[in-house]
Amino acid sequence: MTEGPATLAAVEVRKRFRALAVLDGVNLVLNRGEAVGVVGPNGAGKTTLLNVLSGALAPDSGAVVFNGQVVTAKGAADRCKLGIARTHQVPRPFAGMTVFENVLVGATAGGRRRGADAYDLCLKVLDQTALTRLANRRAESLGLLQRKRLELARALAVEPVVLLLDEIGAGLTDAESAALVETVAGLKNAGLAVLWIEHIVHVLMQVVNRLVCMDAGRIIAEGPPEAVVSQAAVIDAYLGNRA
Amino acid sequence: MSVANAILQGIFLGAFYAVLACGLSLMFGVMRIINLAHGDVAVLGAYLVLVIVQGTGLSPLLAFVIALPAMIALGYVLQLTVLQRALKAGILTPLLATFGLSIVIQNLLLLKFSPDVHSLGASAGGLTTESWNLFGSISISALGLVVLAVAVVVFAALHLFLSRTRPGWRMRATAEDPDAAELIGIDSRHVYARATAIAVAIAGLGGLFLAIRSVFDPGSGPTQLIFAFEAVVIGGMGSLWGTLLGGLALGVAQTLGAQLNPEYAALSGHLLFLAVLILRFGGVRLVRFGARA
Numbered sequence: 001m002t003e004g005p006a007t008l009a010a011v012e013v014r015k016r017f018r019a020l021a022v023l024d025g026v027n028l029v030l031n032r033g034e035a036v037g038v039v040g041p042n043g044a045g046k047t048t049l050l051n052v053l054s055g056a057l058a059p060d061s062g063a064v065v066f067n068g069q070v071v072t073a074k075g076a077a078d079r080c081k082l083g084i085a086r087t088h089q090v091p092r093p094f095a096g097m098t099v100f101e102n103v104l105v106g107a108t109a110g111g112r113r114r115g116a117d118a119y120d121l122c123l124k125v126l127d128q129t130a131l132t133r134l135a136n137r138r139a140e141s142l143g144l145l146q147r148k149r150l151e152l153a154r155a156l157a158v159e160p161v162v163l164l165l166d167e168i169g170a171g172l173t174d175a176e177s178a179a180l181v182e183t184v185a186g187l188k189n190a191g192l193a194v195l196w197i198e199h200i201v202h203v204l205m206q207v208v209n210r211l212v213c214m215d216a217g218r219i220i221a222e223g224p225p226e227a228v229v230s231q232a233a234v235i236d237a238y239l240g241n242r243a
Numbered sequence: 244m245s246v247a248n249a250i251l252q253g254i255f256l257g258a259f260y261a262v263l264a265c266g267l268s269l270m271f272g273v274m275r276i277i278n279l280a281h282g283d284v285a286v287l288g289a290y291l292v293l294v295i296v297q298g299t300g301l302s303p304l305l306a307f308v309i310a311l312p313a314m315i316a317l318g319y320v321l322q323l324t325v326l327q328r329a330l331k332a333g334i335l336t337p338l339l340a341t342f343g344l345s346i347v348i349q350n351l352l353l354l355k356f357s358p359d360v361h362s363l364g365a366s367a368g369g370l371t372t373e374s375w376n377l378f379g380s381i382s383i384s385a386l387g388l389v390v391l392a393v394a395v396v397v398f399a400a401l402h403l404f405l406s407r408t409r410p411g412w413r414m415r416a417t418a419e420d421p422d423a424a425e426l427i428g429i430d431s432r433h434v435y436a437r438a439t440a441i442a443v444a445i446a447g448l449g450g451l452f453l454a455i456r457s458v459f460d461p462g463s464g465p466t467q468l469i470f471a472f473e474a475v476v477i478g479g480m481g482s483l484w485g486t487l488l489g490g491l492a493l494g495v496a497q498t499l500g501a502q503l504n505p506e507y508a509a510l511s512g513h514l515l516f517l518a519v520l521i522l523r524f525g526g527v528r529l530v531r532f533g534a535r536a
Binding site for chain 2: 080096105154
């Protein structure tokens with residue numbers, strides 16, 4: 001454990017949808033310069049956890065703490081301005097705007113950049129996500145993988161401290177995955193705190209410092225990636241009692 | 244009157260409809276709210292200008308400049324108090340809320356100003372009387388030119404605002420996906436309030452033109468709403484430039500109809516509206532229902 005308050009922490013977070021406990025007392029800590037992977041079967045509550053952390057969803061109980069400040073009551077826009085950005089599993093670009101405008105609106109809204117400063121940041125982010133060639137295309141004309149890159153670019157344009165990634169690696173080729181891993185590693189080394197939900201464990205393993213495995217709204221295993229994937233509980237959760 | 248002159252008069256009339264429709268189109272485009280009180284807000288703007296003209300003796304155009312901050316503030320507060328709550332409650336609630344608002348505005352105006360008919364035509368001076376003849380049969384009125392020029396400027400300014408400014412980018416992003424916009428730090432409430440403020444201000448401008456070119460009373464709003472709504476639908480809902488073209492098309496349809504018989508003016512506008520509805524939506528629906536049956 002590092003000194004001082006965690007960059008982002010979930011404390012005993014609970015969320016029910018009717019009778020179903022989607023998050024059942026989740027505790028999670030995320031620090032700067034660290035990438036944490038989240039794995040678990042469908043319905044484990046991974047995306048819900050991300051929604052609660054980003055402010056898209058209010059938890060029933062528990063708290064979200066950012067740099068020692070309780071932000072549970074703050075909405076997504078306010079949390080973004082504090083430095084928490086996320087991507088969606090199903091990309092949600094501003095379809096009628098160009099790729100550049102998508103990134104620019106992030107840089108000027110959440111990132112609070114102006115004028116040439118904003119444009120410079122956008123160029124950097126587009127370069128980082130290999131979207132420069134597509135900058136003037138309307139977002140609606142992009143393919144799924146390009147949309148995923150745009151989702152990442154738009155989140156980076158707000159210059160976040162914490163980056164929450166929801167399955168941006170699904171469907172990528174090996175070369176694309178390797179590029180993505182390199183990008184995330186770069187962000188981590190630049191001092192960002194990255195929380196990355198992904199089904200493809202071997203991709204996560206290449207970059208994360210810790211791995212968290214969720215099942216049925218609880219964290220069932222947490223620790224160094226190799227240790228977590230070899231735990232019996234994790235294998236059970238994924239493969240259903242070694243079927 | 245020749246057909247060419249009728250078309251030109253239709254364009255002048257259509258520019259007025261386009262100004263009326265502009266705010267309606269913006270609110271629908273950004274928030275998916277169909278503001279049934281839009282016509283009444285325009286009439287409210289006309290009364291506000293009337294009060295200022297009567298109190299100060301200024302020309303209506305100058306009086307509108309004074310009324311403008313009040314209209315902007317009204318739109319902002321209206322969004323934050325009434326419409327924002329209505330938006331949270333589902334898609335039907337804003338329709339009911341603005342319908343209620345329409346009734347409230349009409350009755351407040353009735354209470355304050357009586358059902359008497361007013362006009363600002365006389366106080367606008369030369370603007371309403373000046374006109375020039377081309378080739379003997381084509382008449383160009385000063386008011387028509389001014390309304391057309393203002394309409395083009397308003398739509399161009401709104402276009403530049405949406406495409407070139409930071410608040411404009413935020414408005415477009417929020418219109419596309421308010422939740423995703425929140426996640427990159429955009430406060431949608433603030434953006435919506437801005438959109439309504441702009442819409443109400445431009446509605447006030449429409450009210451000003453209504454008051455100068457014609458007469459108005461507390462019940463004039465719904466008629467203006469119908470023309471504005473038709474302009475929006477003819478031009479394609481959610482498209483700003485479409486609304487300008489839709490307004491012009493509606494105006495031309497009305498004056499061409501009036502060529503046949505003055506009683507056909509409104510009717511031929513409605514027929515164009517119906518034709519667009521059927522061509523754009525109706526045909527597809529009919530085919531689908533047919534396939535199911």
